[in-house]
Amino acid sequence: xxxxxxxxxxPDGRGAPSPGSLEAKGxxxxxxxxxxxxxxxxxxxxxxxxxxxxxxAEARAGIGEDFDVVQARLRAKFFPSSR
Numbered sequence: 001x002x003x004x005x006x007x008x009x010x011p012d013g014r015g016a017p018s019p020g021s022l023e024a025k026g027x028x029x030x031x032x033x034x035x036x037x038x039x040x041x042x043x044x045x046x047x048x049x050x051x052x053x054x055x056x057a058e059a060r061a062g063i064g065e066d067f068d069v070v071q072a073r074l075r076a077k078f079f080p081s082s083r
Contacts, residue, residue: 039045058064 039048
């Protein structure tokens with residue numbers, strides 16, 4: 001009786017990653033649309049903080065779109081039947 005293997009071939013000829021590998025976890029996260037974790041590198045945190053401060057400064061100055069306009073556009077895009 002032949003034995004079955006758990007290794008499946010991908011279209012490019014490589015074998016499927018093992019279930020516990022980082023590659024397999026990344027593929028599973030992509031299928032579920034899970035965003036990557038917040039970076040912990042100090043330089044990246046500084047970049048995020050600078051970006052947030054810039055966005056807050058623009059909002060205080062009145063630059064950008066009104067929240068109601070953005071919310072209406074998102075509702076129209078994701079909930080078209082709720083009009």
